[in-house]
Amino acid sequence: MRTYLPWIYLALAFGFIYLPVCVLVLFSFQDGGLPVPPFDGPSLKWYREVLSDRDVTDALIHSLLVAIGSSAVAVILGFLAAYGLARHTLPGSAFIRLLLVAPLTVSYLIVGLGLLIVLSRAGFGLSLGTAGIGHVVINLPLAFAIIYASMGAQHENAERAARDLGASEMRVVVLVTAPMLAPAIAAAFFLSVTLSWDEFIIAFLLTRFDITLPVEIWSMLRSGLSPRLNAIGSVVFLISVAAVLILEFTTLRRRRS
Amino acid sequence: MIGQTKKMGWGFTAPALLWTLTFFVAPFLVMGAMSFAILEGRNLIWGFHLDNYIELATRPYLWRAVIASIEITLTVTLISVVLAYPLAATIAFRVPRHLQRLVLLLAILPFWTSYVVRSYAWLLVLAREGVLNQTLINLGLIAEPITLANTRFATVTGFVHFFVMLLTLTIYANLVQLSPNYRRAAMDLGANAFQTFRHVILPLTLPGIVTGAFLTFVLCIGDYVTPHVLGGNNELTMPQVIMVQLGRRADFPLASALAIVMMGMVTIAYLAAARWLRLDRV
Amino acid sequence: MTASVLLEGINHWFGSFQALNNISLEIKAGEYVTLLGPSGCGKTTLLSVLGGFIKPTNGKVRIGNNDMTFVPPSQRPTTTMFQDYALFPHMNLRDNVGFGLRMAGIGKAERHKKADEKLDLVGLVADGNKRPHELSGGQRQRVALARALAVNPDVLLLDEPLGALDLKLRRSMQDELKVIQRQVGTTFVHVTHDQEEAMAIADRIVVMNSGQIEDVGPPSQVYNQPATLFTADFMGEMNHIPAQINKGKASTNLGTLPAQDMPDGAATLCIRPETIHADGTGLSLGTARVKNVTFFGAYIRVILTSDENPGLTLLAHLPPGDMPKEGSKIPLSVDANALRFYPECC
Numbered sequence: 001m002r003t004y005l006p007w008i009y010l011a012l013a014f015g016f017i018y019l020p021v022c023v024l025v026l027f028s029f030q031d032g033g034l035p036v037p038p039f040d041g042p043s044l045k046w047y048r049e050v051l052s053d054r055d056v057t058d059a060l061i062h063s064l065l066v067a068i069g070s071s072a073v074a075v076i077l078g079f080l081a082a083y084g085l086a087r088h089t090l091p092g093s094a095f096i097r098l099l100l101v102a103p104l105t106v107s108y109l110i111v112g113l114g115l116l117i118v119l120s121r122a123g124f125g126l127s128l129g130t131a132g133i134g135h136v137v138i139n140l141p142l143a144f145a146i147i148y149a150s151m152g153a154q155h156e157n158a159e160r161a162a163r164d165l166g167a168s169e170m171r172v173v174v175l176v177t178a179p180m181l182a183p184a185i186a187a188a189f190f191l192s193v194t195l196s197w198d199e200f201i202i203a204f205l206l207t208r209f210d211i212t213l214p215v216e217i218w219s220m221l222r223s224g225l226s227p228r229l230n231a232i233g234s235v236v237f238l239i240s241v242a243a244v245l246i247l248e249f250t251t252l253r254r255r256r257s
Numbered sequence: 258m259i260g261q262t263k264k265m266g267w268g269f270t271a272p273a274l275l276w277t278l279t280f281f282v283a284p285f286l287v288m289g290a291m292s293f294a295i296l297e298g299r300n301l302i303w304g305f306h307l308d309n310y311i312e313l314a315t316r317p318y319l320w321r322a323v324i325a326s327i328e329i330t331l332t333v334t335l336i337s338v339v340l341a342y343p344l345a346a347t348i349a350f351r352v353p354r355h356l357q358r359l360v361l362l363l364a365i366l367p368f369w370t371s372y373v374v375r376s377y378a379w380l381l382v383l384a385r386e387g388v389l390n391q392t393l394i395n396l397g398l399i400a401e402p403i404t405l406a407n408t409r410f411a412t413v414t415g416f417v418h419f420f421v422m423l424l425t426l427t428i429y430a431n432l433v434q435l436s437p438n439y440r441r442a443a444m445d446l447g448a449n450a451f452q453t454f455r456h457v458i459l460p461l462t463l464p465g466i467v468t469g470a471f472l473t474f475v476l477c478i479g480d481y482v483t484p485h486v487l488g489g490n491n492e493l494t495m496p497q498v499i500m501v502q503l504g505r506r507a508d509f510p511l512a513s514a515l516a517i518v519m520m521g522m523v524t525i526a527y528l529a530a531a532r533w534l535r536l537d538r539v
Numbered sequence: 540m541t542a543s544v545l546l547e548g549i550n551h552w553f554g555s556f557q558a559l560n561n562i563s564l565e566i567k568a569g570e571y572v573t574l575l576g577p578s579g580c581g582k583t584t585l586l587s588v589l590g591g592f593i594k595p596t597n598g599k600v601r602i603g604n605n606d607m608t609f610v611p612p613s614q615r616p617t618t619t620m621f622q623d624y625a626l627f628p629h630m631n632l633r634d635n636v637g638f639g640l641r642m643a644g645i646g647k648a649e650r651h652k653k654a655d656e657k658l659d660l661v662g663l664v665a666d667g668n669k670r671p672h673e674l675s676g677g678q679r680q681r682v683a684l685a686r687a688l689a690v691n692p693d694v695l696l697l698d699e700p701l702g703a704l705d706l707k708l709r710r711s712m713q714d715e716l717k718v719i720q721r722q723v724g725t726t727f728v729h730v731t732h733d734q735e736e737a738m739a740i741a742d743r744i745v746v747m748n749s750g751q752i753e754d755v756g757p758p759s760q761v762y763n764q765p766a767t768l769f770t771a772d773f774m775g776e777m778n779h780i781p782a783q784i785n786k787g788k789a790s791t792n793l794g795t796l797p798a799q800d801m802p803d804g805a806a807t808l809c810i811r812p813e814t815i816h817a818d819g820t821g822l823s824l825g826t827a828r829v830k831n832v833t834f835f836g837a838y839i840r841v842i843l844t845s846d847e848n849p850g851l852t853l854l855a856h857l858p859p860g861d862m863p864k865e866g867s868k869i870p871l872s873v874d875a876n877a878l879r880f881y882p883e884c885c
Contacts, residue, residue: 006343006346006347006351007347007351009343009344009347010344010347010348013340013343013344013364013421014363014364016418016421017364017367017418017421017422018367019382019388020367020370020375020378020379020381020382020418021366021367021370021375021378023378023381023382023387023388024370024374024377024378024381027381034386035381036381036384036386036387036388036391037386037387037388037391077272077273077276078273080269080270080272080273081269081270081272081273081274083269084265084266084267084268084269084270084271085266085270087266088265088266088269088270089266090266090267090270096270096274099274099277099278099282100273100274100277102277102281103277103281105475105523105527106281106285106520106523107475107476107478107479107496107519107520107523108479109479109480109481109496109499109516109519110285110288110479110516110519110520111281111284113288113499113503113512113513113516114281114284114285114287114288114516115280115284116503117284117287117288117291117509117513118283118284118287121287133280134280136276136280137276137277137280137281140273140276140277144273169265173269198369198371198372200372200373200481200482201481201482205503213371214371214372214373217371217373217374217377218373218482221373221377221486225380225381225384229374229377230381232374233370233371233374233377233378236370236371236374237369237370237371237374240369240370240371241366241369244362244366244369248362436623436625438621438622438623438625439625439627441592441612441619441621441625442619442621442625442627443627443638443642444611444612444613445590445612445613445617445618445619446613446618446638446639446642446686446690447613447614447639447642447643447690448613448638448642449613452642456627456638456641457627460629461627461628461629
């Protein structure tokens with residue numbers, strides 16, 4: 001009996017972890033009006049309804065724009081900063097590194113609140129752009145940390161070799177450093193997109209008319225329980241899982257070769 | 258050459274630094290200053306007023322939220338660590354090596370449901386007409402549905418669900434980089450499974466646990482979504498109270514003061530965690 | 540304490556890969572035995588079987604006179620010294636060494652006393668309060684030894700214990716291990732891939748290859764009279780000369796040489812470089828031209844091509860003295876008892 005205890009625990013834990021997801025997906029196929037038992041036969045009507053909803057599809061596109069845009073900015077700034085700090089000796093570099101990583105330790109709510117105060121006092125309107133700014137603030141530390149940690153001695157030697165052969169520093173960065181760090185850059189980008197895509201509170205605080213998907217789902221939530229939410233939730237889940245699995249299998253394949 | 262190095266170095270680092278200073282540090286400082294301002298009608302008056310902090314300490318609506326946040330966060334952290342550790346340990350030590358990555362991925366897959374959606378899903382499970390109540394009634398264990406949603410219990414459950422996944426990931430990463438020879442050596446010298454855990458594995462993984470617990474604390478105390486979806490209106494947490502100040506009255510000063518207090522609690526948690534880690538090293 | 544070890548017909552498979560093939564071995568109580576072989580030969584697997592970390596697919600393990608095949612490591616009278624030492628980083632040396640005693644339920648005062656005794660044995664009793672990370676590699680190795688001996692095992696298993704040390708330290712640790720083993724009298728089973736190390740410390744060497752035992756015996760026997768071609772090659776540098784044996788005489792490209800009691804047919808003749816003379820005594824191997832000369836201190840290493848068979852390269856270790864010039868011709872000879880034949884048939 002004792003040897004089975006870990007496996008029983010594993011099964012119970014998995015049960016707890018998957019309970020809400022299973023309920024979510026199951027009742028997205030609900031035929032009736034409420035996403036609660038009893039379950040009336042599978043129906044795709046809620047999927048049809050939610051995917052033809054203009055607000056939802058717009059929000060989805062907005063989310064992608066903000067995610068990709070802010071991640072691109074975060075990764076570029078993070079990469080340049082990582083290069084600058086790793087390859088040049090600057091005064092107080094330890095302090096600079098600390099400063100760049102600091103936003104990781106602060107609650108997203110506070111980041112959003114601070115920006116909201118400044119932007120509204122300065123008279124700037126709220127938009128996808130302001131939400132994007134907030135997302136860069138939270139993703140820049142991650143991108144910087146990931147890329148900085150990947151800059152190793154072997155990269156430095158390759159760069160020195162390129163300089164030796166006559167390349168200017170900018171060319172070295174673009175033609176040698178960046179490609180060598182491609183895995184770290186890709187990982188940072190992917191992580192940023194994932195976090196931005198799902199991020200709620202900063203997007204909520206810093207958008208007005210054009211909103212992202214999590215904010216759209218939130219306003220749908222305010223109007224009560226409905227299988228519409230199950231449907232859109234399941235769609236979001238499916239997209240995210242597919243992305244993760246694709247990443248897993250492409251990196252796995254690379255590793256095997 | 259050194260002078261040129263410095264200039265180039267600044268050239269690369271400046272953009273990121275400027276962004277951080279402009280959009281993180283500056284707003285943070287403004288928020289700090291704002292916490293000492295007061296709102297009179299629609300006019301904002303700067304200065305050094307302690308009104309907001311005093312209001313926080315004296316108005317029950319506010320300090321109850323602070324206490325609720327601390328209680329909930331500590332409960333969630335404790336339960337999540339206790340539930341996640343055995344799960345991470347089972348995956349790290351019992352699951353065959355080549356399957357570990359897959360099992361781990363499966364264990365944290367629900368991470369990728371949208372955060373808002375996940376809290377909503379728990380609402381479905383815990384509602385009076387929801388799956389849990391219906392199952393209990395069908396099994397004959399209860400006659401009437403119990404109120405589970407819109408309670409602290411629901412908030413804690415929603416949090417624990419998320420943080421168990423997060424902590425399983427971090428604790429697993431910690432366990433797996435432990436040399437298998439530590440366990441073998443302990444067993445070789447006569448320790449049974451429990452003794453091996455107590456004297457060797459636990460002390461060696463404690464730093465990782467403390468770090469994970471701190472991360473849980475920070476994320477939990479600042480979260481708005483889960484308490485708002487699952488907690489109901491009888492008890493509010495700090496993030497919810499902050500959002501209320503922003504909503505109706507646009508009371509930035511009070512909201513800022515609350516945010517500063519929340520940061521203070523995070524700082525205390527950080528100092529506690531850092532002290533624990535340093536003690537451990539000695 | 541000490542005990543004998545008996546391995547009977549041990550076979551072990553990892554999936555479809557056979558790691559151990561019918562291993563049978565008897566080790567006397569108090570012996571210092573090394574398991575010697577290249578990586579992948581199964582020596583570490585065999586050590587794990589002895590330690591109880593692996594249950595063999597079939598076969599029996601007896602320690603003392605008891606069947607221990609399925610007894611787990613915590614209840615087996617063996618302790619293992621791991622390759623990475625596995626000292627508990629969060630405990631000081633005294634607590635590390637006393638760990639096994641603590642698990643056995645021994646009280647703090649007595650535990651500390653016994654731990655200090657063992658630390659004294661390895662010369663580190665003054666550092667009892669230090670943590671492993673404050674020590675050098677060699678010191679950590681000694682603490683690992685003290686910890687393993689503290690529980691008075693019957694058999695001590697050492698998994699390439701000296702691999703991480705530099706040459707000089709390795710040599711001095713080899714001597715120390717031997718001295719300590721004599722002192723405590725425990726049976727030591729020591730895994731290594733270094734044949735010099737094996738010869739330096741072992742009472743008997745067990746040469747392994749591809750999961751099988753190639754040869755067992757005291758260092759001098761395994762070196763001078765290797766039982767198999769593999770052993771001959773592994774134990775040191777060797778000359779290989781193809782030979783055809785007919786009625787006790789071997790015809791080779793260097794002439795006819797005696798090969799009594801050897802079966803007829805093709806065989807490989809092995810001659811150790813240090814048994815080849817340039818002074819004309821013994822059986823003649825013809826003349827050879829010097830290709831390369833290197834001074835090795837205790838001997839002169841000479842690579843030569845045989846005049847009788849220009850395709851055959853010979854290696855000789857000549858006694859220190861005048862170094863032969865490159866291109867010069869030297870007559871080579873060897874004593875009859877230095878000839879080892881390995882017939883192809885068996």
